[in-house]
Amino acid sequence: MVSKRAAELAADTPAIAVAHLAAEADPYHPERNPGGYLNLGTAENRLVWDLLEPRVAAARRVRPEDVRYAPLYGTAALREAAAPLLAATWRSPVDPENLVVVSGATAALDIIASVLCDPGDALVVPAPYYGALPLDLCGRSGARLLPAPLSAADGFRLDPGAVDRALAEARAEGLTARAVVLTSPCNPTGNVHPPAVLRACLEVAERHGVDVIADEIYANSVYGPDTFTSLLDPRVREGGTVRVHTVWGFAKDFGLSGLKAGVLHTEDPEVLAAARALAYFAPVSTDTQALLSALLADGPWAADFLDRNRDRLARSYRHAADTLAAHGVGHVPASGGFSIWTDLRPWLAGGGFGAEHALWQRIWERTRVNLLPGQVFGSPEPGWFRICHTTDPAVVRDALTRLGRLLESVGAPSRPAGAGRATHPPRP
Numbered sequence: 001m002v003s004k005r006a007a008e009l010a011a012d013t014p015a016i017a018v019a020h021l022a023a024e025a026d027p028y029h030p031e032r033n034p035g036g037y038l039n040l041g042t043a044e045n046r047l048v049w050d051l052l053e054p055r056v057a058a059a060r061r062v063r064p065e066d067v068r069y070a071p072l073y074g075t076a077a078l079r080e081a082a083a084p085l086l087a088a089t090w091r092s093p094v095d096p097e098n099l100v101v102v103s104g105a106t107a108a109l110d111i112i113a114s115v116l117c118d119p120g121d122a123l124v125v126p127a128p129y130y131g132a133l134p135l136d137l138c139g140r141s142g143a144r145l146l147p148a149p150l151s152a153a154d155g156f157r158l159d160p161g162a163v164d165r166a167l168a169e170a171r172a173e174g175l176t177a178r179a180v181v182l183t184s185p186c187n188p189t190g191n192v193h194p195p196a197v198l199r200a201c202l203e204v205a206e207r208h209g210v211d212v213i214a215d216e217i218y219a220n221s222v223y224g225p226d227t228f229t230s231l232l233d234p235r236v237r238e239g240g241t242v243r244v245h246t247v248w249g250f251a252k253d254f255g256l257s258g259l260k261a262g263v264l265h266t267e268d269p270e271v272l273a274a275a276r277a278l279a280y281f282a283p284v285s286t287d288t289q290a291l292l293s294a295l296l297a298d299g300p301w302a303a304d305f306l307d308r309n310r311d312r313l314a315r316s317y318r319h320a321a322d323t324l325a326a327h328g329v330g331h332v333p334a335s336g337g338f339s340i341w342t343d344l345r346p347w348l349a350g351g352g353f354g355a356e357h358a359l360w361q362r363i364w365e366r367t368r369v370n371l372l373p374g375q376v377f378g379s380p381e382p383g384w385f386r387i388c389h390t391t392d393p394a395v396v397r398d399a400l401t402r403l404g405r406l407l408e409s410v411g412a413p414s415r416p417a418g419a420g421r422a423t424h425p426p427r428p
Helices: 004-011 015-025 049-056 076-090 105-116 133-138 160-172 195-208 269-281 286-297 299-326 352-367 393-410
Strands: 099-102 122-127 144-149 177-183 211-215 244-249 262-265 339-343 384-388
Touching: 049 286, 049 299, 076 099, 076 244, 076 262, 076 286, 099 105, 099 269, 105 133, 105 177, 105 211, 105 244, 105 262, 105 269, 122 133, 122 160, 133 144, 144 160, 160 177, 160 195, 177 195, 195 211, 286 299, 299 339, 299 393, 352 393
Parallel strands: 122 144, 122 177, 177 211, 211 244
Antiparallel strands: 099 262, 244 262, 339 384
């Protein structure tokens, strides 16, 4: 017998994780396992191992201190190595003492939500949002996630008005809202938010007296026409007083998801002290931190790696977008991240999320392709699916070809306005 809380946490395993584990347990291979799953459901960068291997797999000197206890909120060496990179990314000075290193961005989100929220407090998140956010932010804190629905007609672009309405509705319902959670680049849409919109969101948060949690884990994975701007950028903050707590990690920008190393940045002394205390439960191995410190200490290598990564991401996105377009499938144009927010509304047999689930099951069973339905991401309307393209281009091509053939066999029983068009931008 386990506690009720433990049973609830076990039952709330994100659908993203369940689908990933199922697909990876039976992976496709053209010769060894042609009937396996083609995994386009996992936001993992598998395009850069050849760039990482010479550094990650090379023999290196391990010092005694690399296998001993270290500060559980991150070694001084790693925090000092990460600070210049983050300062350049965020265009804002970063004090290493304001960084808390923990076992992944998931742990960082869990910690900041637990620090800010009492059980029953609310966190407002524009929807669609990363599908694991409900568990990451609310699983241990006991907070409630309140979606601020964005408009498909506007490409699901961030809308400060939607955030304002969600906060006002929370107050009207007697809820205590603690923070707005903003992700840029957005997972799943790939939208990168402009400075004026971010500034307006900070003004909304300040007017309502709430903090802002900025999930910027894809900050250096921007490749499209929209330039990344951090919520810490002075052009965005412009003298505002709202507290911003920023999350970043090595999983996406550096393709090191399995090393489980994330960073929380906060300038508030009380929040920092509490976050350091909670890091006790989510430390990163000292040896892993030594490896990451060495990577970041070589500034020219890190800069070259990130440039080459952005180029590969751009080519990967164009390849996937062109393949979707060839099958008449539309999507929201992406400027960053690993995913394409794909419009399968024309192929829904009926209305509602039940029809979306039925289509997802049909894709999973008949094509052996793992992609994820929009309901997992809090989509305001059914028919949108997340496709991750940052894997072997041959796998992406084969998976999307299978998907296209299935859709052609199904036909398009309905076609909402603007649906089914190839909506990706022209090649740069």
